[in-house]
Each structure stands twice: as C-alpha cells, then as structure tokens.
Amino acid sequence: MIARARYAAIATALLLLVTLPWWVGNTYYVNIASQILLFAVFALALNILVGYGGLVSLGHAGLFAVAGYTAALMLQAGYGHFAANSAAIVVTLAASAIFAVLALRSIGIGFLMITLALGQIIWGVAYRWASLTGGDNGINVTTRPAPFGISLAAAPSFYFTSLIVFLLALATMVLLVRSPFGASLRGTRDQARRMNALGYNVWLIRFLAIVLSGFWTGVSGLLFIYYNQFISPQVSALTTSAEVLLMVISGGTATLLGPIVGAVIVVVMKNVVSAYIERWNLVLGVIFVVIITFMPEGLVPGTVRLCRWGWLVIRTRLNRTPARTARDQAQETHGSGAPS
Amino acid sequence: MMQQITSAQVVILAINSFALGGLLFLLSAGFSLIFGLMRIPNLMHGAFFMLGAYFGVSFLEWGMNFWLAALLSGLAMAAIGGLIERVLLRRLEGQVLPQVLLTLGFAFIIADICLMIWTGDPWQPTPPPELRGAVQAMGMFFPLYRLMVLAVAVAVAIALWILVDWTRLGAMIRAGVDDPPIARVVGIKVSQLFTLVFCLGAALAAFAGVMGAPFLSVYPGLDFEMLPLALIVVILGGTGSLLGALVGSFILGFLYNFGQAMFPDLAYVILFLPMLLILVLRPQGLFGRVMT
Amino acid sequence: MSALAVNQLSKAFGGLRVTADVNLAIEPGERRLIIGPNGAGKTTLFNLITGEIAPDSGSIALFDRDITRVASHRRPHLGMARTYQIITLFDQDTILRNVTLALLGLSSKRWSLLADLDRQRELTERAHAALGRVGLAHLADRPLAQTSYGERRRVEIAMALAQNPRVLLLDEPFAGLSIDERRDVRALLNAIPREVTVVMIEHNMDVALDWAERITLLHFGEVIVEGTRAEVVADPRTREVYLGR
16 A cells, blocks of 8 residues: 555656656756756765765765866867766766775764865865866866767756666665665664674775765766856865755755755755845855754654654544653654654 | 975065964864864854954954954954854754754855855955064064964963963863763863853954954955865864864965965865875874874 | 684783783683673773774684784674674664674675665575574564663674674673573573584673683783682682672
C-alpha cells in the first residue's frame, strides 16, 4: 500500500519533470528549472559528505570552480567539448583527492576549517592570477556542446540535459544509500572508532566519499558554466559553498529528498529576491539563522515531524485519548523519523 | 613571474610586514581564544573586523579622536558580539555545527548591512595627525603610523599575556581551554566566561579593524579576506595558544607583503603554503597541544 | 606458540607511563583475566594491542606473527576482535544492522557501491545466527535506541563473536549489569568455543575470578603478579594493591 503510493508519487514526479518545458511554457522558468537541477546535483554531492559522512565542507565551491575553470580554459584554448569536459573531471578528481588528504588530517571543526581555507586558495587563484583566469573579468564560454548532433543552445534542450544528469546523480545516491559502502560511510559518521575496530579503513572510506562527492560537484560545475556560458571568481567564493550547504541543511541532511528541496528553495528565493532587491546575502544569512535556530534538523524532517505532531494532536483531541500517549508517540516518531 | 626587489624595498616591506602581522595578531588572538575555549571557529570574526573598521570610519567622520574612535568601536562590537553569543549561540550550546553555521549566517548578514550603510565604495580614513609622515633613521624613512600599529599590537600582546598567565580570570580561561568539563566541575562559571571571552575577541577584532583602516582601507569583501587569515594563523600557531597566534601572525604578515611584491599573481596562494605544510607535518600547530 | 604475545610494551602520555614494560604470553584457547584498580592501564593495554594507540616501544605478536606495525583496522582481519567498556554501538540502526556491520567489516563486499546491503542473504543469516548465540534473535529488528543496557552489552559481545575471532578482547563486559544480567553474560562467555582465546579486563575481581584460568594483575601500568587463580589470590602483593585497600 505505502510502497504503491510511493511508486505513484515517483512516477508523477518523473512525468512532471519530463514534461516541464511544455506546461511551464515560459523560457525564463525553464531556465530556473535547469538552475534548480544543476544545484540539486551539487547539493546531492555535498550531502554525501555532510549527511552520510558527517564531514562538513565549506570548500566545495572551490571544487565546483576547478571543474568550471578547467573546462572554460580548455575551451578558450580551442579544445573540443569532450576533451574539455574529460579534463575538467580528471582535474576535479585530483583536486578532490588533494582536498581529502589535507582535510582528513582532522575531522569535525578542523575539517570544516581546512576545507574553508582550501576553498579560499582556489578563490585566490581565480581572483588574483589574472593572467590565467582573467581575474574579475572571468572567462566566456562561447558555445554549448551538441552531443549526438543535438544542440543544447535552447533552454528546453539544456533543461533535458540537466534532467538526465540530475537523474543519474540521484540514482547514484539511491545506490549509495542502500549499498554496503553507504552503510560503511554512515558507520564512520556515527562511530568511527568502532568501525575501525571492526576492520573498516575509516580514512579510506572518507577519502573515497570525498572523491565521489568531488566527482558530482565537478559535473554540476560543468553544467553551471554551460548554463551561464561564463565563469568568474564569484563562483568559487565562500558564499557559493555556504549557499549549497544551506540547501543541504535546510532540506535535511542524510535524506535523498532534502538537498533537492533545499535546491528548489534557495534557487527560487535567490531569483525572486534578486528580482526585487539586491540584498540576497542578507536574506541568505537570515534564512540560515532562522533555520538553524528553529528547525535545526532541516525542512523535510522538520515538516514531517510537525505534521505528525499536528496529526497526533488532532487525533488525540478527537479520540479523547490521554494526552500522554500522543506525546509518547510523537517522541517515538521523532526518534526514528528521519529516513537515512 | 617573479619580480625583483631592491634592498630599500626590503626594509619597507619588512616594516609593512610587522605592521600587518601586528594587525593579524589583534584579529586572531580573540579568534584563537574563542576557538580554544568554546571550540567554535567564529566565522563572524572577519565581519567583526570589517564592521569595526566601518564604525571607526563613521566615528572619524564625526570628528572624533582616532584612539577614542578605535576604543569605542571595540566597545560597540563587544556589545554586539556579546548579544549574539548570549541570545543565539547560547541556545545551541554543545551543538558545534549549528553554532558554526549560525556564525556564518551572521557573517553574511553583517556584510550586507555594511554594504547598505557604507555603500560599495572603499573608505580610507587618515591616521591621526601626529602619526602621519615618517621618521628618518640610517638614511631611510620609516612610516610612523605602521610602527605605531606594531607597538600597539605588542602592547596588547603583553596585556593579554599578563591577563591569561597571571590573573585569576586567565587561570579560569586556561582551565577552560584545557578541559571544559573539569573547569565546570571545579566551579568556574563557564557560561559567563564564554560571554566574556567572546566579547573580548569581538572587541579586539573591531579595534584591529580601525587600526588597519588607514592602510588597508575598508571595502566590501574585506571580511572574508581577513577571516581565512585568522584561520591560517590559528592553524599555524595552534588553537588557544597566544604565542602561537603571535608567531603565526608575523609569519603571515611577512608572507603576504613579500609574496605580493615578488609573486603578485600567486600572493594569495603563498599565504596558504605554510598552512598546508603545518597540516601535513604538525597538525596540532606550532604551539598547540595534541588533543586526545 | 602463544595466541597473543606482548613483549616489553611501553607507552607514556606526557611524563606519565601508562604501560611499563608489559610482557604477556597467552596460550591458544586460554581464558585470561587482567585485573587492576582503576587507572592501572588496563584499557590502554587493550588499545595498544588492538593498535588504536601506537606503543613507544615493545612488540605485539598474534600467533607468532608480529603485528606491532599492522594498522589497527587490519587486525580484525587477522582474527582479533574487541568490545568496549563504554558501549559503542550504532544507535540509529537495528540490532541486526549493528551485527551485520560487524560481519561486513571483514567482507570484501564492504567496498561495494552497487550491492543492496539488505539483500545480502548470507550476511543477514550469519548476523541472525550470531544474535541467536547471545539470545537476542527475537529482538533482531528492534532499533538499538529502544533496547536495555543489558541487551546492548550482549549486542557488543555478539558483534565481536560474529567476526569469528581467534583472539577475543573483552573490556569489562560486566560493567553496569544487574546480577541477573551478569549471569546471562557469564553463561554466554562460558559457551564461547575453546578455539577462541579470550582476554578479559575487569577491575572488580570477584566478578570473573572463577572464570579465569590465569590472571595478570596490573598496577600503574606494570605487571605486578601473574599466575593461576590460586597463586594470584594468595600473593601478598595482590592483597597489597588490590584486595587489601
């Protein structure tokens, strides 16, 4: 019954996503949908670390930019899209490995600080090494690729490309969550010491998770430069890392849906807010503070908890069962509510 | 890519390095104490520096004395920092990650408010009249104001050292840095201590902002340029170690100025090299203890 | 041949020597009890043996193979399992998943990204069997957060036993248990087959005295007395550091 409802929901969501360009109509909204998808890929990538690995990175914008800059520079130098994208992924994987080796000298807050510093190095290179990166002027990406002869220049075709990439990323996450490797990664998050004593190489598990996360971050970085057809140091700034972290946290860490919901919220907000005022950072900061203060587990688990609690209160009122039962049940659902 | 520099430039660069090192010490001493004691990397610290500098700019615009402006800015920031700590950070006690993210959120808020009030144009207040110009010695000119910044930083370092190593309050801070649960058990009011240290750190950052304004100038983005520097100083020197913060600050001051002069393209990368080296060779920092 | 041989093992934290020239030779199948008052360095000794801490000097051998420099996460693969005095389990998972994780740790499947962990029939069956051995088969699907302290102690032991170790290190398996629960754990330990060498730490001597064949008394990181149960109990030095306090 529940399984059937779930399949129905997934099928509906898929159908809506596939037909989106037709029912949305307006190019502007199709583009926003592409933006949401590409940032959802980024957020899913970061969630591997933040949610399942318990490793909070504030340097992911750096990896995102490494992919973007590598591809943009290769294209500028006259290489084809395939070569540029392959090189970008290889370089991003290498950069992720370096990130991992350095940041894994420490865990917890130390990890966060080191990734932040590494992200700033990349920002520094992008911004100051103007002879290579064009500094603040950035680099233009003149064309979008045309795989199998299908041009991605128009909004709908680019949307479908983003959708395919997004679905692939999502499929990876589904595999990860149910796989033994995913269970190992979550184990290192919850009880690293015990995992080590059980025969798991905790360092290597974390290293591989960072590289896997780096891979999808790089892929989303490529989508990003093709979407904007431009890259500038702003992409690698701490603000970008913080935005994506906000997507993960606001939606709910260690859930499949959370980062996607987070991407929808942040991208829509950003577009709506910047249409009216210039104060995006202020709004971003306020959302951060409000969510962390009032709904620290994120919107998806938080809403689920609120709904269950609300439903129990209503049912309890109707049935006039003792209030104690409702509270106990609410605690129970709270304890095991988050799918992981 | 490498630029040649003359020996006269070396002297000037050295002075600038000492001045910047002094500034960085003022900034990172508080950061280090907060981190050591509360285990929170305060990601607002760069924002405190920038907001403090802007306060200084406005106070000076109103015709206030330079030193008074710096002190008042520090006091104002202590109040703001204390408020954030007591009202919001305190609610999340023990949840390190949410605390860190809260400070990040506030960093964005402060940055945007600064942009709203002081606009996107850079401000560069003039140093107090008695410190303009240079002293001449051994046939060279030394910019007076930067020497003064160095002197102030040294004075603050000595004051902090006396505070931490020789007073009762300092003993409590050290106990808290070493082992917070024990400190709590022996009756130290850790909660009040946290607020106090947080205010002190905020005040020092703002004070440093005003001191730095005449030669760094104040502009949007200064906050997130200073924050990583404070991070590096702490990673270099070791958390909670004032001596480490002092040494780390001067190392960075020199790297920044000489790097900028010799490898303008890569100056920012050079800043991070010692950090990477330390992380690989001595993760606890030059003067940090191994945390078990 | 010793199942576990510790030779001149030393470790100091700062100036404090927590393990001082410790020698141990534990025979295959032996039941060895390591006792000593709090702070005697018992858990540190375990951490050294399992490699969670690196020794300053000395060596450790498992069935004559020198493992001093073998990474700690490799040692379970060589047949060494341990439990913790402070229960260290996965609270968000079920009991079954906890034991499955223990089994997965020794399986090459643990790196797989494509398999579905819930459908690893062989792992699940073995996990059920291990739970059966400690009498928790009926609670397999219960989330760990909803189990009692005594049950968790048994999950700790089940996870170690599931790995089919040759040498099993138990760190105060009776800590915090009621008399009934102690009896259950005791029966469980008695049922461990003789192929398994068992080393147990206990600071309370009475709890496991009659279980042990040989006893080592640690004090301030040093081996004070070692011998059979009767010898150690009769030794005046035991009374001095331990019984006569």
